[in-house]
Amino acid sequence: MTVPQGRRSSTFTRLLRHGFTDPSTAERLLDGEALAAVRADPVLLDALGRAADPDLALLGLVRLAEAQPDALARRELLDTLIAAKPLRDRLLGVLGASEALADHLARHPRDWQALVTYEAQDLHPGVEEFTRGLAGATDPVSLRVAYRRCLLSIAARDVCGTTDITQTAAELADLATATLRAALALAAAAAPEDAALCRLAVIAMGKCGGHELNYVSDVDVIFVAEPAEPAGDDGGNGHGDGHGGGGEAEALRAATRLASHMMRICSETTVEGTIWPVDANLRPEGRNGPLVRTLSSHLAYYQRWAKTWEFQALLKARPVAGDLELGARYVATIAPLVWQAAERDNFVADVQKMRRRVIENIPAGEVDRELKLGPGGLRDVEFAVQLLQLVHGRADSSLRSGTTLDALAALARGGYVGRVDATQLDDAYRFLRSLEHRIQLFRLRRTHLVPEDDADRRRIGRSLGMRTEPLTDLDRAWRRHTSVVRRLHEKLFYRPLLDAVAQLAPGETRLSTGAARERLVALGYADPAAALRHLEALASGVSRKAAIQRTLLPVLLGWFADSADPDAGLLNFRKVSDALGKTPWYLRLLRDEGAAAENLARVLSAGRLAPDLLMRAPEAVALLGDPSGLRVRDRAPLEQEMLATVRRADGGEQAVRAARAVRRRELFRTTAADIVASYGTEDMPAVANQGALVDLTGAAVSDLTAATLAGTLRAVVQEGWGAELPTRFAIIGMGRFGGHELSYGSDADVLFVHAPREGADEQEAAKAASAVVAEMRRLLQLPSADPPLLIDADLRPEGKNGPVVRTLKSYEAYYRRWSLVWEAQALLRAEPVAGDVELGRGFIELIDPLRYPEGGPGPDAVREIRRLKARMESERMPRGADPTLHTKLGRGGLSDVEWTVQLMQMRHGWEVPALRTTRTRAGLAAAHAAGLLAAEDAEVLDEAWVLASRVRNAVMLVRGRAGDTFPSDGRELGAVGRYLGYGPGQVGAMLDDYRRVTRRARAVVDALFYDS
Known part of the structure; x- marks a missing residue:
């Protein structure tokens, strides 16, 4: 509110100086009757x-004064307020921080007297005092009402700084304990017959159990009960009347009624509001399990069925x-x-998966404001501390505190955390908890x-002591x-592992080698x-290189542990x-380029292919730090580089070695881009x-193969004939190569065609063309550690x-007279x-009428196609292979869709130009657009084809050799799952999903291919 300078009173100015943001209203309230x-x-x-x-x-104080029952009571409040600084600080501190507690005081105006006492024993009350x-x-x-009165005193000590965050949280937990006992006593008094039948124990979990409760939080509990002891025995629940007895089932029913009533007393809303919800969902089987169990029933469940997160809880x-x-x-x-939970399979993976699930469930618009569950929030600290406790607490009982900061201190004392x-x-946890408390305290x-x-x-x-620039300071x-x-x-998992092997300064804490091994096992x-x-x-060591490694490795170890094969x-x-x-830029790149280190970690732990390529061309690490380094290159610049490299070489073998070096680097670029895109990084989800990723990878590998063949062809011609062959020569891609759909392990199916140059001897031309093919094959088959490039002309x-190579006229004569239906397909x-562009174009013009026959293939040809496919399925499926998991020949796999x-295409390509494509997914889209295929069927076939293609790529990436089915090795299978987007322990779900997707595809194939 803006007031002209001349009209501002001295009180107005003083109010501004004291931090009031609405001095006009404050001046009016001060001039009112209540504070006269x-x-x-x-x-x-x-x-x-x-x-x-x-x-x-000020508003809260006026409301409290006005709520006093008479003038005498108001005078008592105001006189005590002025005379007693402890009360003044406590009362105004609460009123300035909590609108809800101001409302309580307005409803219960004599409760301010709970803040008068300021004795030593009042500083840290426990369960008995509450x-x-x-x-x-x-x-x-x-x-x-009594609960809010107690809460008022806790908040007063908190906002005045009499207690720190850990003491406040412990007091809140003690108040919750006293409240649960009072509620259970009310429930027992309402049903003494139930109380006599059972012994009921309430087990606090979560923050209440850990003595670190919030102002407003669910109170997590578990209930355990036994039949009451017979009359005369000691050790009853304190509620019995000496009748005792009753069977176990009857005792459980009685205990369930008591527990339910206790929960309602705490959770239900009344005219005085609510206390807090009592949540029993951490019990065995959660909401689906019985509310109350016996001790033996709890034990049986935890021994047989409990999940990792339940032991963590x-x-x-x-x-x-x-x-x-x-x-x-x-x-x-x-x-x-x-304390045996850390020995379970997938222990760390289960804990980390649960943490990821929590983050994924945060609404997108709230992630950046979420103190508890968001990245860098309270739950991150709590999960990490608990994970370390479970790993190392097996052998070290000093770590078994339920309180986060006590456990963190014990981990530091034991050397498990620096x-x-x-x-x-x-410090971070205390600040975040204090911030959380102040937010909750307001309402x-x-x-x-x-x-x-x-x-x-x-x-x-301001409540946290930031008085100069509270907004800026709080955000910072x-x-x-x-x-x-x-x-x-x-900080918590990986750096101490380096301390176990590094030379530390005297007095520094060191994780023992045994503890380091233990932690590594727990991390996978x-x-x-x-x-x-x-x-x-x-x-x-003390070298600069070792120092940089000690900075990098903690982060890298975490990324490795997140993979299937750390x-x-x-x-x-x-x-x-x-x-x-000894390369000066290598470690600097990883240290300074944010994406480079994570990209490298993902690539090195994703399987064998990419690391093997990198080992043979380690300088390719530089691609991982360049923003454009993982952008796959188009065929034209690739071919230009390949031809220039070959041109500079001395002899065919050296030329092919040079071409292989280019191929190796570009294949690494493609695999790295695929892995990073599939796994995601912190900067790039x-x-x-998945379809776009398959298309990108297939096109990249196909273009690289074409460029390599072009370079090899140039090397052969350059060495054997110099400037020019006596015949024009072209290479035609077939199969997945022609379809721009090569996977990492695919052979390159090709046809070779030539046409003698004008005036050339036909026999010499044929001899030259055959020699070119033979030499290309020889050079490409020279021993190499690189992934092979096999050309198949079958x-x-x-x-x-x-013959391996024919003239264009020979192809024309053959196709006109002898072509079989499978050849047209x-x-x-x-x-x-690769090779002569015009000759290649002439070959395509020659075969178009054969592959897209006017009117489509006849009934006999269609029957032959179906017969050939059925024969292929029965004869070429490997013995013992699971037909539901074979990506090429199995049910709903690549062959089915293709x-x-x-x-x-053969039936309708002559009349639908869009169908004249070599690419499977483009053909599917064209068939749907032309009304030949329902949208749902096209989607089913596309999903199956993409998934099968992804699996083939994954197998090659993981194993370093091609395969058409899922690996049998557990780690390799897990790595395939990670590439496909499945988390740790989700291998079964991956296989189930694959079978489901391909089963649906096979149903569409049966309807379209065999029945149409």
């Missing part, structure tokens, strides 16, 4: 100015109400299972979102602490001894580092459009019995890929 007795006292204005929100504090504070509650409504289990002896027995019985790292995380609502409103953030910043501190937590995996490393040797070789990733990284160790006329994918598309 103290309005002139400067002590009041100074105290209001120290509140988080002076305007809010129990006394709740003692007068006789029903749910009075329990809520049990870290914080603590008996809080009901039969505490039974509760203690429950915790003692379950504890050994908790001391500096632990201090930074402790006492369960939220973990940082407010967007400036006034809200200003109040919160929040981002700084979040950034620290985002590095928690590096199968050979921890070898991993430690690699770390020592990379990071020990050992291979680390081993490959050592090999690359050894090969490039995984590509969602689709030529007469197959293996026919094979020609559907013919496309020139033959179906090709039959439509």
